[in-house]
Amino acid sequence: MTLKIAVIGAGVVGLSSALCLAQNFPTCEVTVIASEFYPERQGITSVHGFGIIGHRREGLNTNPKVSDWLLKTREYCRRMHPTVAELAGIRPIDAILTFHEKGEQGLNSVLPERARHLQNLKKITEKQAKELLPLSQDGAMEMLFPPLKAEHNLFAFETSTYVIDSSLYLPWLKNELASLKMSNGEARVTFVCRKISTLDELTSEFDLVVNCAGFNAGRITNDPNIFPIRGQYISIEKTIGIEKVIAGRETVVCPRVNDICLGGVYQEGRSDTQVDPQDTESILRRCETLVPAVKGAKVLRVDVGIRPARYGGARLELEWWQRNLKPSSEVLNAKKLPVIHNYGHGGTGFAVHWGCALEVARLAKSTYSERAKL
Numbered sequence: 001m002t003l004k005i006a007v008i009g010a011g012v013v014g015l016s017s018a019l020c021l022a023q024n025f026p027t028c029e030v031t032v033i034a035s036e037f038y039p040e041r042q043g044i045t046s047v048h049g050f051g052i053i054g055h056r057r058e059g060l061n062t063n064p065k066v067s068d069w070l071l072k073t074r075e076y077c078r079r080m081h082p083t084v085a086e087l088a089g090i091r092p093i094d095a096i097l098t099f100h101e102k103g104e105q106g107l108n109s110v111l112p113e114r115a116r117h118l119q120n121l122k123k124i125t126e127k128q129a130k131e132l133l134p135l136s137q138d139g140a141m142e143m144l145f146p147p148l149k150a151e152h153n154l155f156a157f158e159t160s161t162y163v164i165d166s167s168l169y170l171p172w173l174k175n176e177l178a179s180l181k182m183s184n185g186e187a188r189v190t191f192v193c194r195k196i197s198t199l200d201e202l203t204s205e206f207d208l209v210v211n212c213a214g215f216n217a218g219r220i221t222n223d224p225n226i227f228p229i230r231g232q233y234i235s236i237e238k239t240i241g242i243e244k245v246i247a248g249r250e251t252v253v254c255p256r257v258n259d260i261c262l263g264g265v266y267q268e269g270r271s272d273t274q275v276d277p278q279d280t281e282s283i284l285r286r287c288e289t290l291v292p293a294v295k296g297a298k299v300l301r302v303d304v305g306i307r308p309a310r311y312g313g314a315r316l317e318l319e320w321w322q323r324n325l326k327p328s329s330e331v332l333n334a335k336k337l338p339v340i341h342n343y344g345h346g347g348t349g350f351a352v353h354w355g356c357a358l359e360v361a362r363l364a365k366s367t368y369s370e371r372a373k374l
Ligand SMILES: Cc1cc2nc3c(=O)[nH]c(=O)nc-3n(C[C@H](O)[C@H](O)[C@H](O)COP(=O)(O)OP(=O)(O)OC[C@H]3O[C@@H](n4cnc5c(N)ncnc54)[C@H](O)[C@@H]3O)c2cc1C
Pocket: 008, 009, 010, 011, 012, 013, 014, 033, 034, 035, 036, 037, 043, 044, 045, 046, 047, 048, 049, 050, 051, 052, 053, 054, 194, 195, 196, 197, 212, 213, 214, 215, 216, 217, 220, 230, 231, 232, 233, 263, 264, 304, 305, 306, 307, 308, 343, 344, 345, 346, 347, 348, 349, 350, 351, 352
């Protein structure tokens, strides 16, 4: 019997999990079920993500496996053939990152953690930093590093990473999935537009379910730990010659394939998606301070995305869900349904997505031996 897999969610996490599973289980049938597919914007955070493969925020809500997932995602980007990478919207990019820490000692206390997530992190001298970042304007530091602490110093680093343009990558992933065929020529992957309320809806149809429903993943499984982090941003025309990602604390200027994204805000607990004019004003002022060349550029779009964060860090694990089987069910005969949860990636979904997809495939393989015991 063919293994039937359902993947809930068509954001970067769901589509990449589906692709990795299809590659690892060459005879399985995959159904991607989502309440929205790209180019819908409202309920898919991945449409809004800048796609930088990096991670600058540490803390309680980071899964300790993030570094490993991130390294694997970076390796996936590095290994991709340049022609394919171009189609997929993946490209290497240099970045300048600024940190505001209490002297060298303060910097050294945070650096090892940050260096694990960022490639070839190289400190640049104060002189170089001043040339690159004209932060001598009045109020620039207060604006970029609130709350500004007098005893803290500004440090700047260069690094190299990748940026993934979601407007190319999401359709590319979907096309890759759609092109997979069974031996009889029929499609191996189907796409179903449907809202799932509980996993019980899927127990009689599938042998394995992968839960990648982003911010809603917790509702489907009664996980109370999911919380929103609102992110407003501005997309501007790519007529100005900015070739590097330049990041302050919450302020980011990110050139992508077709536009330059200006960010942002990081508002924990807020899930409202209306554009806030005060945020727009603040983002523009901060980005113009960090990179004066963005001043006057044509604004293409101002938008809001909700980062799907989770207390305790992202959830990527296997759960055995009690099946609710109908007599007519065609699924493999087991009492429990293996469900792999892959959600709660907050502001790092792109940075970790392929490492997580590999982990999903590994967990899926492990269910074979477990299934035999049930
Ligand atoms: C402004 C901004 C900038 C960002 N920049 C970066 C960055 O530079 N680097 C980075 O790594 N990350 C970044 N992020 C974070 C990143 O975008 C997210 O972590 C990532 O997109 C989450 O992807 P996801 O697939 O888990 O969720 P989503 O993209 O939200 O996808 C969820 C999917 O599940 C479906 N779904 C939801 N509920 C149901 C249901 N009940 N039934 C069926 N389907 C359902 C939705 O329709 C959708 O298809 C940024 C986010 C924002 C907002």
